Amino acid sequence: MGKYKTTIRDIAKELNITASTVSRALNKHPGISDATRKAVEATAKRLHYRPNHIAAALRSGKSYIIGVLVPSADKSIFPSVIRGIEDEVNKDGYSVIVGQTYENPDREVKVIETLLKTRVDGIVVSLAKGTNAYQHLRRIQAEGIPLVLFDNTVSDLGASIVKTDDFLGAYTATEHLIERGRKRIVHLIGPRTSEIYRERLRGYMLALSKYEIEMDPDLMIDCPSDVQAGQEVVKGLLDRGVTFDAIFSSSDYAALGALQQLKMSGKKVPEEVAIVGFGNAPFTSYLDPAITTVDQNGLQMGQCAARVFLEQINKGEDYIVRKHILQPQLIIRSSSP
Amino acid sequence: MGKYKTTIRDIAKELNITASTVSRALNKHPGISDATRKAVEATAKRLHYRPNHIAAALRSGKSYIIGVLVPSADKSIFPSVIRGIEDEVNKDGYSVIVGQTYENPDREVKVIETLLKTRVDGIVVSLAKGTNAYQHLRRIQAEGIPLVLFDNTVSDLGASIVKTDDFLGAYTATEHLIERGRKRIVHLIGPRTSEIYRERLRGYMLALSKYEIEMDPDLMIDCPSDVQAGQEVVKGLLDRGVTFDAIFSSSDYAALGALQQLKMSGKKVPEEVAIVGFGNAPFTSYLDPAITTVDQNGLQMGQCAARVFLEQINKGEDYIVRKHILQPQLIIRSSSP
């Protein structure tokens, strides 16, 4: 059990120099001779030296850790986003602490507080759906810590934002259904506390009005983003005898529920009812029929968010906040051929 | 932009006491009078004090961060495992750094090295499929850092292990197919570098021999755990005219590929070919037909791994390494009714 606990001081002693020189050598500071740098590196390796990030973080004020806060690490686009962020920030030596809110605003506040105590160098967050107060985010900004919002965001904070053009995505999706000859298009509206769902609703409505299709309140239904809700809503529609020939769901999960319910009720998809989802969740392509959806490209979103963070870190005070609006892409599959 | 940087010293000054007392008060040490404790808590709140975990970690040697290393945070059971771990360790004040190997052994070594530099209090890891050298794991143990292996593990390290009873799961799955009258059961074998796949193969073989079904090498095929591989393998079987009436796949992904290929080739599932997968990935229940699979309960596995870690941390030297073998459950669905 040889517990090595070599410090820079040990290396220094070995070479009859000081810890400062060792530190500078290891960090490749200019103004250190090549000879000593190499000597330091050699003995560091020989003594199995392992830098102590904690000590460095305390002194330098940089932890090289960033906090990524998502509603749920295993849902929707978040797995890909996390991967995208990791891929990108790892290159610059950052580690990622993942926090989950489980869509609970209180937990969001708590987790952020923990991240701040951990002295993360930045926080990247997609808001919980119910979040409607923002003091916890303001606190982050007040501390001067880079804050990047992605996906489900809020505009009036002056924070960097990376998100899908939800409006355009919804518009394109709805337009697609209209072009396929559908006239009575149901829209499953997500929780309106989130900007993303309000935007999707807006896209849906504009498409209808552009094509001079009258809006029907019966077809615009609030529906949480999960499978069961999608089922129930569609069942309700069928039970009430509402007629419709297409469904544009604000989420893939509700779209899946809708598909299941339609099948159970003997409705043919896409012949009788076409379906379009939102998000391009992995399972959408496996379904039968595979469902058309709006791809948000989580990987790209994550990478973009990461780059925004890095830029902000590097520019410091000079950084100018910007919104990055990513173009969504309609993936047409068998559910709306 | 009032950047509060209150330290315990500030609180101490305010109350004319020392930092030590403040520290002890905040940490609820016994031997601090109720009066001062309350006074400290009050001024801490008043001055917007935020503990610096980094400083505490440096001094105490406890970072309250644990590293969780998985092949991919967005695949298989890992999302649920991560969630299970988080849920459990959060209660005890730990944060989770998630690292991904992308099934690359070299990256596994690197990420672990980073975790060690970050001075995590423990490492929970599911090995990359290709990993076959274990010095990096031994190094963790040599440092006296709790190491918990889960899912894809290796036995001869003397580390704590939490895993599914892969053997039993595979045996049960195969037996189920046999009981349904299937005799020519294909097994898609996962990468044999992993213990889990060797165990699943063993379970398959034992079930066959128990029921006196002859093993046929034509039906035992190596197949990576992804959709495309599943497709290709099944296509190969069909092209070669191999007859079979069931497939037991060592992974849900390959099972999905198999299902897709069978459909494309006009084979009826389950009438002509029954399918059983392994892992109970979320999408398996959404498919048409939904596929029977062996549930590993990632959530439970994560929670168990977390508890093992916590126990190990708390018992210190007294901890006795144990293997936790979780009972898998066969979820019977339409693909093998």
Next chain:
DNA sequence: TATATTAGTGCAATCGTTTGCAATAATCAT
């Protein structure tokens, strides 16, 4: 040759806590 510049290191403080040990005041037993 004397002076100015530069390259390479060392000194020592600091980051914000934690913690073993000492010290004081207060309480108790005798």
Next chain:
DNA sequence: ATGATTATTGCAAACGATTGCACTAATATA
């Protein structure tokens, strides 16, 4: 009333790095 406990708090040294400033020696400039 006196010594022995006990309850609180203070002292000061860590933890392991980073970093501004000072310093020496070597080189360049005049």
